[in-house]
Amino acid sequence: xxxxxxxxxxxxxxxxxxxxxxxxxxxxxxxxxxxxxxxxxxxxxxxxxxxxxxxxxxxxxxxxxxxxxxxxxxxxxxxxxxxxxxxxxxxxxxxxxxxxxxxxxxxxxxxxxxxxxxxxxxxxxxxxxxxxxxxxxxxxxxxxxxxxxxxxxxxxxxxxxxxxxxxxxxxxxxxxxxxxxxxxxxxxxxxxxxxxxxxxxxxxxxxxxxxxxxxxxxxxxxxxxxxxxxxxxxxxxxxxxxxxxxxxxxxxxxxxxxxxxxxxxxxxxxxxxxxxxxxxxxxxxxxxxxxxxxxxxxxxxxxxxxxxxxxxxxxxxxxxxxxxxxxxxxxxxxxxxxxxxxxxxxxxxxxxxxx
Amino acid sequence: xxxxxxxxxxxxxxxxxxxxxxxxxxxxxxxxxxxxxxxxxxxxxxxxxxxxxxxxxxxxxxxxxxxxxxxxxxxxxxxxxxxxxxxxxxxxxxxxxxxxxxxxxxxxxxxxxxxxxxxxxxxxxxxxxxxxxxxxxxxxxxxxxxxxxxxxxxxxxxxxxxxxxxxxxxxxxxxxxxxxxxxxxxxxxxxxxxxxxxxxxxxxxxxxxxxxxxxxxxxxxxxxxxxxxxxxxxxxxxxxxxxxxxxxxxxxxxxxxxxxxxxxxxxxxxxxxxxxxxxxxxxxxxxxxxxxxxxxxxxxxxxxxxxxxxxxxxxxxxxxxxxxxxxxxxxxxxxxxxxxxxxxxxxxxxxxxxxxxxxxxxxxxxxxxxxxxxxxxxxxxxxxxxxxxxxxxxxxxxxxxxxxxxxxxxxxxxxxxxxxxxxxxxxxxxxxxxxxxxxxxxxxxxxxxxxxxxxxxxxxxxxxxx
Numbered sequence: 001x002x003x004x005x006x007x008x009x010x011x012x013x014x015x016x017x018x019x020x021x022x023x024x025x026x027x028x029x030x031x032x033x034x035x036x037x038x039x040x041x042x043x044x045x046x047x048x049x050x051x052x053x054x055x056x057x058x059x060x061x062x063x064x065x066x067x068x069x070x071x072x073x074x075x076x077x078x079x080x081x082x083x084x085x086x087x088x089x090x091x092x093x094x095x096x097x098x099x100x101x102x103x104x105x106x107x108x109x110x111x112x113x114x115x116x117x118x119x120x121x122x123x124x125x126x127x128x129x130x131x132x133x134x135x136x137x138x139x140x141x142x143x144x145x146x147x148x149x150x151x152x153x154x155x156x157x158x159x160x161x162x163x164x165x166x167x168x169x170x171x172x173x174x175x176x177x178x179x180x181x182x183x184x185x186x187x188x189x190x191x192x193x194x195x196x197x198x199x200x201x202x203x204x205x206x207x208x209x210x211x212x213x214x215x216x217x218x219x220x221x222x223x224x225x226x227x228x229x230x231x232x233x234x235x236x237x238x239x240x241x242x243x244x245x246x247x248x249x250x251x252x253x254x255x256x257x258x259x260x261x262x263x264x265x266x267x268x269x270x271x272x273x274x275x276x277x278x279x280x281x282x283x284x285x286x287x288x289x290x291x292x293x294x295x296x297x298x299x300x301x302x303x304x305x306x307x308x309x310x311x312x313x314x315x316x317x318x319x320x321x322x323x324x325x326x327x328x329x330x331x332x333x334x335x336x337x338x339x340x341x342x343x344x345x346x347x348x349x350x351x352x353x354x355x
Numbered sequence: 356x357x358x359x360x361x362x363x364x365x366x367x368x369x370x371x372x373x374x375x376x377x378x379x380x381x382x383x384x385x386x387x388x389x390x391x392x393x394x395x396x397x398x399x400x401x402x403x404x405x406x407x408x409x410x411x412x413x414x415x416x417x418x419x420x421x422x423x424x425x426x427x428x429x430x431x432x433x434x435x436x437x438x439x440x441x442x443x444x445x446x447x448x449x450x451x452x453x454x455x456x457x458x459x460x461x462x463x464x465x466x467x468x469x470x471x472x473x474x475x476x477x478x479x480x481x482x483x484x485x486x487x488x489x490x491x492x493x494x495x496x497x498x499x500x501x502x503x504x505x506x507x508x509x510x511x512x513x514x515x516x517x518x519x520x521x522x523x524x525x526x527x528x529x530x531x532x533x534x535x536x537x538x539x540x541x542x543x544x545x546x547x548x549x550x551x552x553x554x555x556x557x558x559x560x561x562x563x564x565x566x567x568x569x570x571x572x573x574x575x576x577x578x579x580x581x582x583x584x585x586x587x588x589x590x591x592x593x594x595x596x597x598x599x600x601x602x603x604x605x606x607x608x609x610x611x612x613x614x615x616x617x618x619x620x621x622x623x624x625x626x627x628x629x630x631x632x633x634x635x636x637x638x639x640x641x642x643x644x645x646x647x648x649x650x651x652x653x654x655x656x657x658x659x660x661x662x663x664x665x666x667x668x669x670x671x672x673x674x675x676x677x678x679x680x681x682x683x684x685x686x687x688x689x690x691x692x693x694x695x696x697x698x699x700x701x702x703x704x705x706x707x708x709x710x711x712x713x714x715x716x717x718x719x720x721x722x723x724x725x726x727x728x729x730x731x732x733x734x735x736x737x738x739x740x741x742x743x744x745x746x747x748x749x750x751x752x753x754x755x756x757x758x759x760x761x762x763x764x765x766x767x768x769x770x771x772x773x774x775x776x777x778x779x780x781x782x783x784x785x786x787x788x789x790x791x792x793x794x795x796x797x798x799x800x801x802x803x804x805x806x807x808x809x810x811x812x813x814x815x816x817x818x819x820x821x
Contacts, residue, residue, distance in 0.1 A: 013379070014378075036798035185803065192569045197580065
């Protein structure tokens, strides 16, 4: 008797074979991997239970600097002089030189980067003072360019939020977990090197943090000294003319007002000074004579500080001591620190007894 | 698409599922592989799929023609013709710009100007690999080592197999073609081996290679901070990177093939354990070195035409092998260095047959040649090489140096321990044979490390550029 095969049998037969093969594959794969997957889940659960999966600072030199300074602001021991502000001061001032020149006063730096903005710099000072730590003087070293131009929100607004809210923005559970694994399980050993010249000098963010801490919160900029000034290299700034128009922008004003509000509870408790960082000599011309000094005094006024708190530091350094319009090179750092030490000594007076 | 890309992590499981659903039909499975492979290749650049198809069709037809030809001399002439066609394609896409630049430089030396009105030639990814595979196939058919494949779908699957298409291993028809001609048997051991190879390979690429790659890239970029330490660390980092990277690709290729029931050749056998240059070339990029031996060195005469000719054949083979990697004099120099090392070793053995160097000395000498060779391999130009070598007169310890050494040790030590274990066990799959609990612990650490680095900084597989 002839057998008949329906079209569904023609399809079902091979499909059954295929499903059986697939099922066998899945069984073997699961059998081999289930325990490893369970262990991974346990590791992750342990990290989560220990609170180690909270958002951490993303990779990169800027984030490493900001994160490290946030941690230092909460852990720093008693210090006499605290320097704060943006990266112009971070790279232009050497706390070790200052400490020596200021009669042995201890000097620490909590300067960060420009995107943190003045409210962020003030917050770091508050982090230190709110712990009841003593302080003889706080000096904000700012770059005037940052106050003259509009702030670009898209350029890393996360660092300001991290400082003000003490929490880095989440990169999603996967991103936060990735950071946690790198920092806590693999001790940062798998960290990428930093980009550009920071990479060649400091390696990765972990080494940058270590170098920053060892240098009392400051950083040597690894860039090559200028052969001649390169206007316009400051991020957020348009190309700077040879004569600078020192004029406060609306955004700069708002930023300073916010800073004033954060400093209000401590303004009367500790002397707060404000200074401007230097620019390369080749672009140090002022559109209006005395405009830089006027801008500085206006900043001090907006912050609610007495006029004498405006520190007139050297406005420029030779081009070969700068790497760009806003950052000093290693030779410039030493030179600038040595030049401003006597000025600060006059302002601060002799060191307290016992030093 | 790269093996370590999210796209491949979606692509491959889909292919795997469809492949197993087609388990009842070998032809359907081969067709699926051919189509999937074309999609895989077209993902890089869809235009290149036409080139690949051309190589497949020419290879298919040429083998049948050569086999059908009865006259031996005509067979050889046909072989020569089609090998030349293959090489012409490779030469055009890979070496035309190099040739043009060197001709222009030579003319400039004579005070003559030249101009080329067209843009540079696009280098099709993997062309060096599949061109060599097709040449080997045609030669083997001519020599009667394999029968030409008559079924186009089977041949297309063999000629485009995505697991090894763009970065090897360069599979011989005698080994791979039969696997397309008969039903594949999927075994538990094969699945377990495949899983281990894929995961270990992914770790080697995403974690080990990509971690040290960053330091190698930083070290080889021009900087006024470059000093002797940076040059040494950059070279060592690249030494590790190229091994981890290329071994990773070969392992993932082998592992993904295993999961489909295929067996690909081992392409690396712990080359950095070698104690002689000859041993190094038995362990490094095995499929390429055996290809060069069988299809270049031996046809040139090998060691059968006297001592001088043997040394010449070695040097020619190694220089051409260097140029296979890329159209640059630094690659040729790299090949020449290895050729000279092989010649010196041969000469030493001939002159002092009773002298046996201690393994440690042999290893140190071998690795010295290998590391110096990698420096030549990595530099982008002779000017860059001169600048880097000029930095060797100063050494200033910096945070970068500590970071680089820690990174190299962090990834190098675990890899070395695994390889040392494989050497002791005499089994490259030794970790896959661990008991369930220790194996799972090892896997969980590898998987977490892979996840931690997965979006770190994706560097393309190095051998994609060859």
